Amino acid sequence: MAVSDNPEQEKQAEELSHRWLEYAVPLLSFGGALLAFIILVTSIPLDFRISILGCVLASWVLAYLAWIRPRKDIVALTTPLYSFIFIAIPTDVFSSMVLEVLYAASLTILLVRLKYRFGTTASMAYRLKELAAPLKTYVARTSGSCQGISPESGHCAAVIFVRFAEGNYGEAARESGTAAGQLEGAGTSSCLTRAFKIVREHAALLDKSLPRPQTFLTFSPEDADLLAKPVSDSVEKDPEFYSTLDNALLLLFSAAWNTSEKDRTHLLACEAFAQKLMSPA
Amino acid sequence: MKIGNVEVKVSIVAIAVFVIFTIFLIVASLSSPEVRSQLIWLVPALFMLLVIPTALNYMSRSQYANIAPVYEAEAKTVRIKLINESMIGKPVRIEGVVERVYYQWMNRPQYLIADRSGSISVKMFTSPDEDVKVNDIVEVFGQVIHRYMITGDPVINCVLIRKIKKS
Numbered sequence: 024m025a026v027s028d029n030p031e032q033e034k035q036a037e038e039l040s041h042r043w044l045e046y047a048v049p050l051l052s053f054g055g056a057l058l059a060f061i062i063l064v065t066s067i068p069l070d071f072r073i074s075i076l077g078c079v080l081a082s083w084v085l086a087y088l089a090w091i092r093p094r095k096d097i098v099a100l101t102t103p104l105y106s107f108i109f110i111a112i113p114t115d116v117f118s119s120m121v122l123e124v125l126y127a128a129s130l131t132i133l134l135v136r137l138k139y140r141f142g143t144t145a146s147m148a149y150r151l152k153e154l155a156a157p158l159k160t161y162v163a164r165t166s167g168s169c170q171g172i173s174p175e176s177g178h179c180a181a182v183i184f185v186r187f188a189e190g191n192y193g194e195a196a197r198e199s200g201t202a203a204g205q206l207e208g209a210g211t212s213s214c215l216t217r218a219f220k221i222v223r224e225h226a227a228l229l230d231k232s233l234p235r236p237q238t239f240l241t242f243s244p245e246d247a248d249l250l251a252k253p254v255s256d257s258v259e260k261d262p263e264f265y266s267t268l269d270n271a272l273l274l275l276f277s278a279a280w281n282t283s284e285k286d287r288t289h290l291l292a293c294e295a296f297a298q299k300l301m302s303p304a
Numbered sequence: 305m306k307i308g309n310v311e312v313k314v315s316i317v318a319i320a321v322f323v324i325f326t327i328f329l330i331v332a333s334l335s336s337p338e339v340r341s342q343l344i345w346l347v348p349a350l351f352m353l354l355v356i357p358t359a360l361n362y363m364s365r366s367q368y369a370n371i372a373p374v375y376e377a378e379a380k381t382v383r384i385k386l387i388n389e390s391m392i393g394k395p396v397r398i399e400g401v402v403e404r405v406y407y408q409w410m411n412r413p414q415y416l417i418a419d420r421s422g423s424i425s426v427k428m429f430t431s432p433d434e435d436v437k438v439n440d441i442v443e444v445f446g447q448v449i450h451r452y453m454i455t456g457d458p459v460i461n462c463v464l465i466r467k468i469k470k471s
Contacts, residue, residue, distance in 0.1 A: 095456045188390040190448075192380060232381035232397065265383065265421065296388035299422070 041091075044084050048134045052081035052127030059120035071116040075109060078126050082106035085130055085137070093295070094141045099133050154280070154294060157301050161251045162277045168249055169281035172215060176206060177282030180215070180275040181290055183222060187272060188293040196226035214246040215278055221271035235264050242270060249274060251301060269300045305358070310366045313431040315411035318357035325350055361411060364430035372464040375445040385421035389458050391448045396460065398424070399468065402440045415465070417444060425451065425459040432465050441469040 055077020062071045082102040089099035109126065154162060169177075179202040186195040203219035221240045228236070241263065242250060251273040255262040276297050279286055290297075305312045329350055332339040339346070379395040387396065403423060404416040415426040415436065426444050436442060446460040 090455075095452060097452055097456075100452075185390070188388055190380065190382070190386075190391040190394040190396070229380055229382065229386075232379075261420070265385075293388070293390055296390060299385055299388065302385075302422075 041088070044088055045134060045138070047084050048081045049127065049131045051077045051084065052123070052130045055081075056120055056123035056127050059116060059123055063116050063120060071119055072110070074123060075119065078109060078123055078130070079103070079106040081127070081130050085134055088134070089137055089141070092137070092141050096137050096141045099137050102130065102133065154291075155298065158294065158297050161273065161301065162280050165249055165274070165277045166281045168214075169278050172278050172282045174283050176202065176215065177279050178286055181279035181283050181286035183219070184272060184275045184279060185289050185293055187222065187226060188296045192226040192230035196223050196230055199223040199226060214242065214249050215274065217242055217246065218271040218274040221267055222275065225268045225271075235261060239264055239267070241267050252303070273297065273300055307362050310362055310369060311433065312358055312362045312365065313411060314354065314358050314361065316409045318354060322350070322353045325353060361431065368430055368463055372445065375463045379445050383421040384417070384419050384424045387424060387448055387458055387460070392450060392458065394448050395445070396448055397443060397445050398460070399441070399443045402436055402438050402442055405436065405438055415462075417442065426462045426465065427459055428462040428465065434466055436465055436467065440467050442466060443468050
């Protein structure tokens with residue numbers, strides 16, 4: 024499918040097609056049961072088993088709707104399997120009709136459950152190279168401050184963020200140390216340099232499974248506007264230590280997103296992790 | 305029951321199946337002479353209902369006991385929040401409070417472990433060494449996997465779970 028020039032328009036079109044698919048589940052399944060009823064009362068020369076196809080198709084549609092959601096519903100995903108069991112059982116037209124009505128009702132309940140318990144469909148964000156809120160808002164808020172960052176530094180930030188997300192902490196520590204050194208060597212002592220240093224410190228600790236040190240790197244108060252989360256003013260050191268890491272990683276994400284467009288695909292693959300970092304805990 | 309160094313636990317399901325089929329067999333052999341003539345293989349088959357789950361439990365627990373030291377050496381201690389889909393296949397160690405315990409009666413326990421940064425499902429495909437209950441503070445060694453093998457949110461395939469402080 025060609026991606027249109029207007030992402031918003033394409034997003035709306037996809038939402039519309041998903042809505043039609045949602046309508047298709049009860050329509051197809053109850054439609055099949057209705058067909059079985061018509062065959063039963065009118066005695067038209069049609070094999071009643073054709074009515075089962077309504078439930079089979081509805082099951083596949085429901086499974087597709089479950090598949091495209093970020094959180095998978097195993098019950099909805101396995102409904103095509105049950106629909107085949109449905110076909111395999113030989114029965115008469117009346118039993119088949121009753122079974123189809125019950126099955127259609129079950130599919131409709133599963134559809135409602137899918138919509139309300141398993142969230143909306145995965146947005147087109149990945150394909151359209153678009154972030155979801157609240158990360159999108161943060162990245163947009165900090166885009167102005169990222170203008171002075173070179174694409175090379177942006178690329179380094181992307182690599183380090185991805186390495187950290189993958190749990191390759193040794194590599195993330197080495198690369199963030201190198202990136203911080205390069206920025207300092209070029210005479211730049213920015214918030215980004217500090218973020219690299221903070222990530223290096225945390226990654227090195229994580230690589231060796233070491234606990235929080237007594238003293239650790241933090242952002243300076245004038246960097247507060249660039250941070251995603253407010254700095255904890257608690258007496259406890261742990262919240263401050265961990266929120267500093269979250270802020271540093273999110274700053275790297277924002278710098279990478281705003282300055283290194285070629286890395287956006289990799290960053291989108293780690294978006295769920297970045298969104299998790301945005302959460303208050 | 306202990307076989308060698310391995311503490312073997314038979315699930316309540318296996319015992320229930322054994323009891324039900326024993327009752328069936330007794331009733332059938334009392335009412336039918338044909339069944340009585342087949343007891344020579346029916347009784348061993350009945351005992352296999354207990355022997356097979358016991359053997360499987362022994363094998364899985366001895367395997368887990370062998371790989372646990374590897375995980376203890378290689379797993380990185382992380383906060384639950386840092387576990388994400390990009391870490392699939394990585395050995396990790398987490399510490400947290402047990403918020404829920406499911407399926408313990410099947411010898412396939414699943415725990416919901418939480419720390420201050422979030423919570424995560426921890427699945428174990430054999431019975432644990434220790435009896436872990438809700439509110440216990442535990443450390444978990446395991447590998448990050450998808451909830452449904454190829455898809456789903458990241459969960460931990462637990463190799464070792466043990467209490468680190470009494471609740």
